[in-house]
Amino acid sequence: MDIDCLPLDKTGYFSKLICDYIAEDVKLKPLYHRFPSIEGFKGQIEEKRKSFTTEQRTILFRSLSNQYQQVNASEQTRENIALLKEDNTFTIVTGHQLNLFTGPLYFLYKIISTINLAKELKTAFPENNFVPIYWMATEDHDFEEINYFNYKGLKFQWNKKASGAVGNLSTEGLNEVFNLFANTIGDSKNAQDLKELFEASYLEHDNLTDATRYLANELFSQYGLVIVDGDDKELKKMLVPFIKKDIFEQIAFDKVSATIVDLEKLSMDYTVQVNPREINYFYLADGVRGRIVESKGKYYVNDTELSFTKEELVHEMENSPERFSPNVIARPLYQEVILPNLCYIGGGGEIAYWLELKSTFQAMNVPFPILLVRNSALLITDKQADKLARMKISKSDLFLKQSSLINKKIREISNIDIDFTPQKKALEAQFEALYDLAEKTDKSFLGAVKAQEVKQKKGLDALEKRLLKAQKIKLKDHVIRLTEIQNELFPRQSLQERNLNFAEFYLAYGKELIPMLVKALQPLSLDFTVITCT
Structure with missing residues (x-):
C-alpha cells in the first residue's frame, strides 16, 4: 500500500467554506468552538466532563443495552458501552443515513475516521476512554436517497412504496435486489462473503434499522464501534x-x-x-x-x-x-444532549450546516462539539497504478478537470512546442515600443495600438488552440486512454467515494479492505488521501 496526501483545496472538490475552515481562516472563528487539534481536545474533554451528568450516562447505558439485546456484538463493543457509565469516557460521533448496503464508499471513511480518532485520543489522553459512535439516521424519511447502491456502473435499486421514518420500513422485497446483485458479482470467495453479508443483513432482519445495525456491526465491531439509534423513548425524554x-x-x-x-x-x-x-x-x-x-x-x-x-x-x-x-437543524443538539461527545465527524456539507449552529447551542447551554471534516480518499488498484505510471500521470494531475488534464499531457508528449508564451512575450515587447512612440507623438493613437495588440494576441491564442486540437486528433489513442483512466477513478467526473460502493473493492481485497483503510486514514491530517492498493 502506497499513500499520498493532497491538500483539500488542491483537489477542486471542496467548497471555499470548508477549505477556509481547514485553513483556520480567522473570519470563521465565531462559527466554531475549538479547532480539531490535540490541544483543542484537551479543553473539550474538561468542558464535557463538567456538563455531562451521571444521570445522563445511566440513561444512555440503559438505552444502549436495550438496543444491543439481540446484537452479536464484539467484546470490545460491549466494553465500550459499559465504559459510557464512567465520567472519564467520551464519544466521537459520525452519522449517516440507512443507505442500502452502505451506499457510497464514504460510509466506510466516516466510520473509520471516527474509530481512528478515538484511538489517537486514547494515545494522547490515556487517563480517559474514547468510544467511536455511528449514529443511524433511522428517522429520516427521504427513501429515494437511500434505496439504491451502485456497482460497476449498475444501479441496484429497491423499488418500494415508502412513507414515514425509513428505519421502520419492512425489508420485504429486498430478496429481488439480492438476487440481481448475487447474479452479477460472480462466485469467488470474496463474492460469496458479500452475498452472505447482504443476505444476513437484509433478508434475515425485519426492518431497515435492524438490517443496517447488523451490517455496520459486522463490518466494524472488531474496532469497538457502538451504533446508536436515536429513535428511542428514554433518550428522547432528555430532549x-x-x-x-x-x-x-x-x-x-x-x-x-x-x-x-x-x-x-x-x-x-x-x-x-x-x-x-x-x-x-x-x-x-x-x-x-x-x-x-x-x-x-x-x-x-x-x-x-x-x-x-x-x-x-x-x-x-x-x-x-x-x-x-x-430535523437537520435540531438533530445535532439531540446528539450532544444524550452523548458525552467531543467531536462530530462529517462530510463537507454536514460540517457546513454545523457551522450554522453554534449560537443555538450557546442559547441552549449545551457545549458545542469540535467539528472535523471526515477523511476523503481515492483508491487506486495495482492495474490502474501501472497505467498511470506508463502515461506519466501524477496523483495531482488526476484531480485536474478532464480538458485541462488532456491539454497538459498533450503538451508534454507532443514532439512540437504548442506553448506560444515566448511569441506572446515578444509581441508584448514590440507593442511596448509602439506605446512609447504614441506617447511621444499623438496620444490618440494609444487606443489604436491597444486594439491592435489585443487582436494579435487573440490571433496567437486561436493558432495555439488550433494546433493543440490538431495534436489531440493526431494523438487520439493517448487522449482516449487519458479519458478512460480518469473516468475509472472519477466516475461521472466526481469523487470516487461519492459514487462507488465498497463491494467493488471488497471483491478484490476481501476482509483486508477495512484493515487497510484503517491503517491508511489519519483523521487529524485534514488532507485528501490517495491510496494505491497492493
Missing part, C-alpha cells in the same frame, strides 16, 4: 426541555437565521447549507413523519388531521417524546 424551547420560543430559528446573515456577509462564496424553520421537529405517527407547524396558537402536523393546543402538545412531549423527531 424534551429543548423541544419546548425550539417550538415555543423558536430559539433555533432566531439564532440560525442570524448566523446565516453573518455567514453571507463573510463571503459571497459561502453557500448556506440549510435554512431553519420556525419549528424544527416532525411528528411521528402511523407511518407518517409530518412537520409540526403553528397557526393562530394551534399546532398542526402536515399530511395528517392531527392538531394540538399548546397544553396538549406539552402533554404529548412529556408522555410520548418518541413521537417528536428532530
Whole structure:
C-alpha cells in the first residue's frame, strides 16, 4: 500500500467554506468552538466532563443495552458501552443515513475516521476512554436517497412504496435486489462473503434499522464501534426541555437565521447549507413523519388531521417524546444532549450546516462539539497504478478537470512546442515600443495600438488552440486512454467515494479492505488521501 496526501483545496472538490475552515481562516472563528487539534481536545474533554451528568450516562447505558439485546456484538463493543457509565469516557460521533448496503464508499471513511480518532485520543489522553459512535439516521424519511447502491456502473435499486421514518420500513422485497446483485458479482470467495453479508443483513432482519445495525456491526465491531439509534423513548425524554424551547420560543430559528446573515456577509462564496424553520421537529405517527407547524396558537402536523393546543402538545412531549423527531437543524443538539461527545465527524456539507449552529447551542447551554471534516480518499488498484505510471500521470494531475488534464499531457508528449508564451512575450515587447512612440507623438493613437495588440494576441491564442486540437486528433489513442483512466477513478467526473460502493473493492481485497483503510486514514491530517492498493 502506497499513500499520498493532497491538500483539500488542491483537489477542486471542496467548497471555499470548508477549505477556509481547514485553513483556520480567522473570519470563521465565531462559527466554531475549538479547532480539531490535540490541544483543542484537551479543553473539550474538561468542558464535557463538567456538563455531562451521571444521570445522563445511566440513561444512555440503559438505552444502549436495550438496543444491543439481540446484537452479536464484539467484546470490545460491549466494553465500550459499559465504559459510557464512567465520567472519564467520551464519544466521537459520525452519522449517516440507512443507505442500502452502505451506499457510497464514504460510509466506510466516516466510520473509520471516527474509530481512528478515538484511538489517537486514547494515545494522547490515556487517563480517559474514547468510544467511536455511528449514529443511524433511522428517522429520516427521504427513501429515494437511500434505496439504491451502485456497482460497476449498475444501479441496484429497491423499488418500494415508502412513507414515514425509513428505519421502520419492512425489508420485504429486498430478496429481488439480492438476487440481481448475487447474479452479477460472480462466485469467488470474496463474492460469496458479500452475498452472505447482504443476505444476513437484509433478508434475515425485519426492518431497515435492524438490517443496517447488523451490517455496520459486522463490518466494524472488531474496532469497538457502538451504533446508536436515536429513535428511542428514554433518550428522547432528555430532549424534551429543548423541544419546548425550539417550538415555543423558536430559539433555533432566531439564532440560525442570524448566523446565516453573518455567514453571507463573510463571503459571497459561502453557500448556506440549510435554512431553519420556525419549528424544527416532525411528528411521528402511523407511518407518517409530518412537520409540526403553528397557526393562530394551534399546532398542526402536515399530511395528517392531527392538531394540538399548546397544553396538549406539552402533554404529548412529556408522555410520548418518541413521537417528536428532530430535523437537520435540531438533530445535532439531540446528539450532544444524550452523548458525552467531543467531536462530530462529517462530510463537507454536514460540517457546513454545523457551522450554522453554534449560537443555538450557546442559547441552549449545551457545549458545542469540535467539528472535523471526515477523511476523503481515492483508491487506486495495482492495474490502474501501472497505467498511470506508463502515461506519466501524477496523483495531482488526476484531480485536474478532464480538458485541462488532456491539454497538459498533450503538451508534454507532443514532439512540437504548442506553448506560444515566448511569441506572446515578444509581441508584448514590440507593442511596448509602439506605446512609447504614441506617447511621444499623438496620444490618440494609444487606443489604436491597444486594439491592435489585443487582436494579435487573440490571433496567437486561436493558432495555439488550433494546433493543440490538431495534436489531440493526431494523438487520439493517448487522449482516449487519458479519458478512460480518469473516468475509472472519477466516475461521472466526481469523487470516487461519492459514487462507488465498497463491494467493488471488497471483491478484490476481501476482509483486508477495512484493515487497510484503517491503517491508511489519519483523521487529524485534514488532507485528501490517495491510496494505491497492493
